[in-house]
Amino acid sequence: MAAGEVGLQAIRYSRGRLQLLDQRKLPLETIYIDVYDSSGGWHAIQDMVVRGAPAIAIAAALSLAVEAVNLETKPTSLDEALHFLHTRLDHLVTSRPTAVNLLDAATKLKNKTSDAALRTSNAAEILVYVDAAEAMLAADIASNKAIGDYGADLISGQSKRDGKLSVLTHCNTGSLATAAYGTALGVIRSLNLQGKLNTVYCTETRPFNQGSRLTAYELVYEKIPAVLIADSAAAALQSSGKIDAVVVGADRIASNGDTANKIGTYNLALAAFHHGIPFYVAAPLTSIDTALSSGDSIVIEERSSKELTHSHAGHGPQVAASGISVWNPAFDITPAKLITAIITDKGIITKPEGSLVFDILGFLNAH
Numbered sequence: 001m002a003a004g005e006v007g008l009q010a011i012r013y014s015r016g017r018l019q020l021l022d023q024r025k026l027p028l029e030t031i032y033i034d035v036y037d038s039s040g041g042w043h044a045i046q047d048m049v050v051r052g053a054p055a056i057a058i059a060a061a062l063s064l065a066v067e068a069v070n071l072e073t074k075p076t077s078l079d080e081a082l083h084f085l086h087t088r089l090d091h092l093v094t095s096r097p098t099a100v101n102l103l104d105a106a107t108k109l110k111n112k113t114s115d116a117a118l119r120t121s122n123a124a125e126i127l128v129y130v131d132a133a134e135a136m137l138a139a140d141i142a143s144n145k146a147i148g149d150y151g152a153d154l155i156s157g158q159s160k161r162d163g164k165l166s167v168l169t170h171c172n173t174g175s176l177a178t179a180a181y182g183t184a185l186g187v188i189r190s191l192n193l194q195g196k197l198n199t200v201y202c203t204e205t206r207p208f209n210q211g212s213r214l215t216a217y218e219l220v221y222e223k224i225p226a227v228l229i230a231d232s233a234a235a236a237l238q239s240s241g242k243i244d245a246v247v248v249g250a251d252r253i254a255s256n257g258d259t260a261n262k263i264g265t266y267n268l269a270l271a272a273f274h275h276g277i278p279f280y281v282a283a284p285l286t287s288i289d290t291a292l293s294s295g296d297s298i299v300i301e302e303r304s305s306k307e308l309t310h311s312h313a314g315h316g317p318q319v320a321a322s323g324i325s326v327w328n329p330a331f332d333i334t335p336a337k338l339i340t341a342i343i344t345d346k347g348i349i350t351k352p353e354g355s356l357v358f359d360i361l362g363f364l365n366a367h
């Protein structure tokens with residue numbers, strides 16, 4: 001694979017056909033599942049066939065595009081077409097609650113299809129939707145490359161180390177979590193392409209093991225120098241002096257910068273703060289929820305206790321004592337105070353001088 005190309009594909013799409021790489025089976029098996037409609041899309045997201053905030057949004061939008069293109073009985077009026085699209089978008093949004101990208105995509109697609117100027121016939125209405133959903137796929141790749149370049153420049157510019165840098169990341173934020181390239185992993189990819197990366201350390205990311213199964217797979221596949229660590233080794237690693245920066249993704253960022261991301265992100269941020277290591281969140285603007293002033297009201301998804309009590313993220317043999325109660329939140333909130341900067345597709349968001357929180361609305365107004 002040539003430098004800069006992205007080989008792994010979570011989402012394979014051509015008009016009328018959607019296939020999702022079954023991420024539950026990685027890294028041992030590479031199996032693509034056909035998704036025929038929005039109900040199939042909903043289940044694929046809920047069951048973690050596809051995961052990662054941007055990939056969830058795109059897979060959902062495209063599952064409805066496939067359904068719309070292949071409809072045997074087409075809507076007979078404009079209103080019927082609109083009703084068909086909007087009720088399914090509303091349902092898709094319920095598949096997983098924490099990442100805001102899907103809600104953002106559904107809102108944009110609803111606005112687009114409600115635009116009276118574009119609505120000329122029921123068939124045109126469907127095409128407006130399909131074109132807009134397909135455009136999201138291309139836009140995500142471009143936005144990830146921008147995040148990668150902004151982030152690599154920021155991290156290498158802010159580092160005091162002479163020579164190549166080592167970074168720590170969490171969960172999977174790469175090609176498998178996006179249309180391609182990745183967000184936090186895109187930053188690491190760009191650092192590597194620029195010849196500035198020494199080593200990336202990836203956490204295993206219990207209990208679903210997105211780090212050991214997916215990120216490690218991507219890093220080996222792309223020959224990026226990488227070391228896997230247990231989640232519980234992260235503070236010790238940060239105290240060792242080996243880590244120049246921590247970079248993670250986001251599922252929802254509130255207006256003050258509080259960030260929901262994979263469970264365990266908060267632990268990494270606390271350790272980074274203690275050791276004076278810069279802690280970066282890398283995410284597209286579509287991960288920002290301007291309706292929330294802080295992270296307090298972000299809904300945190302709780303997943304099945306089986307992910308903890310059984311191996312292989314709930315699909316293998318039982319490993320925990322029978323009868324034990326379980327708390328299994330899929331995400332946590334890292335307070336803005338612990339975040340050094342937010343790397344977006346439109347540039348870097350930093351805190352105003354002397355402030356513990358970000359002025360994200362101010363950044364958005366200026367961009």
Ligand code: MRU
Binds near residue numbers: 174182210248330
């Ligand atoms: O439960 P997951 O695997 O969907 O969680 C994924 C994460 O938390 C990622 O860090 C986040 O979605 C950003 S992906 C670019």
